[in-house]
Amino acid sequence: MAEHLHQPRAPSGIGLVLTHGAGGNARAPLLVALGEAFAGRGVTVVRYDLPYRQASPTGPPRPAGAAKDREGLREAVAAMRGRVRGRVFLGGHSYGGRQASILAAGEPGLADALLLLSYPLHPPRRPAELRTAHLPSLRTPALFAHGSRDPFATRDEIEAARRLIPAATKLVGFEGAGHDLFRTPGRSGADVAALIAAAFLAFAEGAGAGRV
Numbered sequence: 039m040a041e042h043l044h045q046p047r048a049p050s051g052i053g054l055v056l057t058h059g060a061g062g063n064a065r066a067p068l069l070v071a072l073g074e075a076f077a078g079r080g081v082t083v084v085r086y087d088l089p090y091r092q093a094s095p096t097g098p099p100r101p102a103g104a105a106k107d108r109e110g111l112r113e114a115v116a117a118m119r120g121r122v123r124g125r126v127f128l129g130g131h132s133y134g135g136r137q138a139s140i141l142a143a144g145e146p147g148l149a150d151a152l153l154l155l156s157y158p159l160h161p162p163r164r165p166a167e168l169r170t171a172h173l174p175s176l177r178t179p180a181l182f183a184h185g186s187r188d189p190f191a192t193r194d195e196i197e198a199a200r201r202l203i204p205a206a207t208k209l210v211g212f213e214g215a216g217h218d219l220f221r222t223p224g225r226s227g228a229d230v231a232a233l234i235a236a237a238f239l240a241f242a243e244g245a246g247a248g249r250v
Contacts (some may be wrong), residue, residue, distance in 0.1 A: 040086065040092050041085065041086050044081075046184055049122070050123050051124030052084045052122060054114050054128075055126070056130075057088055058087070058091070058133075064091075068155070068218065072129075074231065075228070075235035082112060082118070090103050090107055107179050107201065111137060125151075128142065131156065133158065144172075146178065150242065151242040153183070154180055155184075156218070156219060160195075173199055179242065180203060180208075181241045182200070185216050185222065186214060186215065188215070193230075199235075206244075219234075
């Protein structure tokens with residue numbers, strides 16, 4: 039199954055497509071918790087397996103397949119627009135978030151806002167290898183949720199990346215968390231998901247007012 043649907047009891051008309059990181063799939067605990075948290079707030083959520091994961095249950099994505107992964111996300115967003123009457127958001131963890139941001143930079147208006155979880159600005163211990171070339175073209179509002187101990191980017195690096203984006207952005211930080219936000223010290227995974235869902239929906243509601 040390429041997608042997993044969370045259907046809210048009282049739909050708000052808003053939709054969200056969520057996808058996973060390089061080593062995971064759409065059944066990752068963080069994505070499941072987020073699906074439940076957003077659905078509890080009236081959002082129709084699809085957790086989507088990227089094409090490389092559909093092709094193989096294990097193993098990392100290949101650079102040559104990134105365009106196909108973005109095409110899969112494009113199709114998932116289009117399908118969500120057929121399901122709901124209102125805004126459609128796109129989000130992803132790590133690799134999935136990066137591909138979502140590249141897709142949105144090339145196609146303004148595809149999604150109404152982005153949820154970028156543990157964004158991989160550079161490989162661990164290689165801070166000079168920044169993956170920011172597309173960010174000045176990103177005109178879709180974006181909320182970053184990031185752990186203070188994430189080896190793929192420091193808080194200062196995320197803040198610098200935000201300054202490259204000519205759209206509203208926000209950073210929600212989780213103290214002590216690494217790349218897997220689900221395991222934030224002192225908080226349950228459900229609490230983390232609830233905090234992210236509340237922050238993102240509030241951000242998306244006011245994103246038209248400029249940088250947050």
